[in-house]
Amino acid sequence: MGLRYLAAQYSAGVGRDAIGDVAESVAGAYCRWVDLAFSDRGPSPSLSGGSEYYISVLRLLGITMGCGREHSARALLEMVVRQGADPLFAVLASASGIHSRGEDMPSTPQFARPLLTALEQPGDATRAIEAYLSDWPSRMRPMDWMGSLEAVLPGEGYGAGFFGYWALELSAIARATDVRLDRLRSPFLPVDLL
Numbered sequence: 001m002g003l004r005y006l007a008a009q010y011s012a013g014v015g016r017d018a019i020g021d022v023a024e025s026v027a028g029a030y031c032r033w034v035d036l037a038f039s040d041r042g043p044s045p046s047l048s049g050g051s052e053y054y055i056s057v058l059r060l061l062g063i064t065m066g067c068g069r070e071h072s073a074r075a076l077l078e079m080v081v082r083q084g085a086d087p088l089f090a091v092l093a094s095a096s097g098i099h100s101r102g103e104d105m106p107s108t109p110q111f112a113r114p115l116l117t118a119l120e121q122p123g124d125a126t127r128a129i130e131a132y133l134s135d136w137p138s139r140m141r142p143m144d145w146m147g148s149l150e151a152v153l154p155g156e157g158y159g160a161g162f163f164g165y166w167a168l169e170l171s172a173i174a175r176a177t178d179v180r181l182d183r184l185r186s187p188f189l190p191v192d193l194l
Contacts, residue, residue, distance in 0.1 A: 066171030066193025
């Protein structure tokens with residue numbers, strides 16, 4: 001619910017500082033949850049456990065980084081590495097000075113591979129991000145709110161009828177690269193957080 005609230009705040013034009021305060025709280029709760037799961041020695045959260053979980057963690061990371069909450073972003077990345085980072089999260093963690101173990105690394109989900117390409121091949125980053133954005137609604141299909149997005153009737157241009165659906169995960173990619181994503185055009189691009 002916290003992640004939805006953050007997206008709603010962004011859609012409503014709430015300032016970055018206020019969104020950042022909430023993002024810190026959500027990130028802190030997430031880190032405590034992961035820590036408790038590991039301390040109980042029971043089943044622990046895993047990025048390979050499903051696309052919805054993976055997307056949620058990536059979007060929360062994007063919001064914290066986009067709001068300049070580097071301490072919270074770093075704490076999130078440390079928890080992701082603890083769970084077993086895939087190549088995408090490993091590159092994001094490395095950009096923040098956190099190194100993952102590297103052994104038995106799960107593969108990056110298909111929907112997120114253009115983001116990995118953007119990080120690993122900076123010369124192709126713009127093209128990879130454009131490809132990611134051009135099919136963003138399909139990439140978000142595992143999310144439970146996707147039915148709401150599909151119910152919105154598009155306007156005359158692609159995405160013209162959509163409001164309140166943001167590729168918040170791109171803020172993390174923008175912070176980890178030198179690519180100017182704010183020059184791209186997409187109804188899903190959260191330009192203020194880049």
